[in-house]
Amino acid sequence: MNISRNFIDFFSDRGHVPTTGSTLIPRPGDPVLFTTSGMHPLTPYLEGEPHPLGRRLTGVQRCLRTTDLDEVGDSTHLTVFEMLGSWSLGDYGSSQTLGWGYELLTEGFGLDPKDLYVTVFGGDDQVPLDQVPLDQESLRTWQELGLPIELTTDDNWWSNGPTGPCGPDSEIFVWTGDGEPEGTPTTDDRWIEVWNHVMMRYRRHDDGSLEELKQQNIDTGLGLERLTMLLEGKSSVYETSLFEPWMRIIPKLWTLDERSQRIVIDHLRSSIVIVGDGVHPSNTGRGYVLRRLIRRMLTILWQDDESRSLSDVPVELFEHTQNHFHQGETVTLIRRILIDEEIRFGDLLDRGRKVLSHERFHKSLDDTDYEYLHETHGLPRELVDSLR
Numbered sequence: 411m412n413i414s415r416n417f418i419d420f421f422s423d424r425g426h427v428p429t430t431g432s433t434l435i436p437r438p439g440d441p442v443l444f445t446t447s448g449m450h451p452l453t454p455y456l457e458g459e460p461h462p463l464g465r466r467l468t469g470v471q472r473c474l475r476t477t478d479l480d481e482v483g484d485s486t487h488l489t490v491f492e493m494l495g496s497w498s499l500g501d502y503g504s505s506q507t508l509g510w511g512y513e514l515l516t517e518g519f520g521l522d523p524k525d526l527y528v529t530v531f532g533g534d535d536q537v538p539l540d541q542v543p544l545d546q547e548s549l550r551t552w553q554e555l556g557l558p559i560e561l562t563t564d565d566n567w568w569s570n571g572p573t574g575p576c577g578p579d580s581e582i583f584v585w586t587g588d589g590e591p592e593g594t595p596t597t598d599d600r601w602i603e604v605w606n607h608v609m610m611r612y613r614r615h616d617d618g619s620l621e622e623l624k625q626q627n628i629d630t631g632l633g634l635e636r637l638t639m640l641l642e643g644k645s646s647v648y649e650t651s652l653f654e655p656w657m658r659i660i661p662k663l664w665t666l667d668e669r670s671q672r673i674v675i676d677h678l679r680s681s682i683v684i685v686g687d688g689v690h691p692s693n694t695g696r697g698y699v700l701r702r703l704i705r706r707m708l709t710i711l712w713q714d715d716e717s718r719s720l721s722d723v724p725v726e727l728f729e730h731t732q733n734h735f736h737q738g739e740t741v742t743l744i745r746r747i748l749i750d751e752e753i754r755f756g757d758l759l760d761r762g763r764k765v766l767s768h769e770r771f772h773k774s775l776d777d778t779d780y781e782y783l784h785e786t787h788g789l790p791r792e793l794v795d796s797l798r
Contacts, residue, residue: 413519413638414470417494420514421468426496429469432736434490434687435696443696444474447570448495449610449629455499456575456610458624465501470494470634472683472735476699482676483669485639485646486602489703490680492634500625504580505551507607507628511582512555515605519641525585528552529595531578532561542620545609548580560594568608568629573616575623579608584640604640605632648672652734655726664718670710677707678723678748679731685744686737691751704751709796720745720752762789762797771798 418428429451434444437451445451448471455461471493481487498507515521530552533544544561552559569576585591587600595601610627612620635647644650648657656675660666666674684700691701711718728741765771765787771779775794783789 411519411641413634413641414492414494416518417514417632418468418470420518421466421496421510424466424510426466426468427463429463429467432469432471432492434472434474434684435689442571443699445471446473446475447471448473448493448631449497449575449608450570452497452499452629453570453575456497456623456627456629457613458500461499465499467497467499468495474680474684474699483673485648486636488635488647488680489676490683494632494634494637496628496630498628500627502628503626504545504548504607504609504628507630508548508551508580509555511605511607511630512557515582519637521584521640523557525591527558527560527583527585527591527595527601529560529562529566529581529583531566531580532563534563534567542578542612545578545580548578548607548609552580558594560596562596565596568606568610569614573614575610575612575627576614576620577609577611579606581606586640586645602636602640604636605630646672648675655730659724659727663722664711665714666710674707674710677703678720678727681707681748682728682731682744683735683737685747686732686735686739688739690747691754701751704748705755705793708752708755720748758788758793759797761787762793765789766794766797 422428436442436445448469449456451471461467472490473493474490476489478487479489482489496507516523530548531545534542549559566579566581567576568579581603582605583595583601584604585600586602592598608629610629611623613623614620635650635652638650638652639647642650647653653675656679660671660675681700681703689696689700691697691704725741728745732739732741765783780791780794783794784791
């Protein structure tokens with residue numbers, strides 16, 4: 411089953427126009443380093459600017475998030491992932507999008523309605539506009555469809571940052587445990603969130619206040635990797651067909667515990683995608699995010715064996731990743747950039763060990779020491795801490 415194709419076809423049949431382009435790099439002038447959600451490139455249109463393709467859109471957007479970096483290594487979190495999306499720019503409302511969501515998951519992808527649970531925004535009298543009320547339309551729609559519902563406040567308010575478009579959302583969860591479903595999404599982590607439908611109705615300002623947008627929008631995001639995991643009956647995203655040949659090659663190449671193996675696979679795969687979108691390692695901005703991912707991965711690899719090298723990684727993994735994400739950068743160039751960064755990091759570690767061997771640093775370090783090590787020797791604080 412081609413999940414992405416089926417998703418796009420479903421919404422195309424319902425009047426949505428597929429969007430083009432899915433780079434991780436935001437549009438010029440956007441202060442955010444990377445695209446973090448499917449709606450990110452559509453922000454001007456959610457705020458009222460007419461979209462050239464119309465008011466109903468659908469697409470697949472690759473995203474990068476570092477806010478969940480500490481959770482990478484579990485069964486569902488990834489640094490770079492793909493989001494299937496559908497959008498209404500001032501067209502239809504929540505009852506329509508939720509109905510379509512239910513139809514696609516159950517009739518299109520074959521999920522059992524008995525394995526679904528939904529959450530709905532329960533209202534909040536602590537925000538501006540006097541009160542953002544209970545999302546009655548979403549509640550009524552799910553009641554008519556017969557799904558169990560949990561009302562929350564904080565968990566069902568979506569925003570892409572401290573300011574900008576935001577609003578209540580309704581999330582669809584799928585049961586992944588053995589036996590009959592039990593508990594609720596907020597009380598049992600065997601309920602896995604798969605599809606979020608946001609009713610994008612407000613704009614948050616710098617002072618925290620809200621104002622209603624000129625148009626009422628719908629923004630939905632369904633994680634491709636999570637949905638693939640559920641449909642293939644796997645216990646983690648790494649076991650799905652999307653990570654073949656990663657899980658065939660890496661365990662044979664390097665002996666790592668499960669969490670370390672997942673982090674290495676995620677960070678290497680993510681680094682390939684980032685470089686493929688034109689970013690090179692550096693000490694600032696996007697390049698620094700890339701550099702941190704590479705160094706975090708290498709630190710794990712070298713804990714047990716410093717002879718491990720990215721030059722050992724077969725070209726097949728680079729080609730597989732490039733083909734999947736439809737990127738044009740040559741494999742040879744990407745591989746060379748990552749190996750050069752590995753060499754640079756190895757040299758930095760060697761220099762760092764020599765510097766820190768000086769008796770001046772055989773004590774607890776203060777801010778002055780860290781500043782000196784960084785400015786004089788190019789040793790960032792987190793690297794110094796890892797070497798001590």
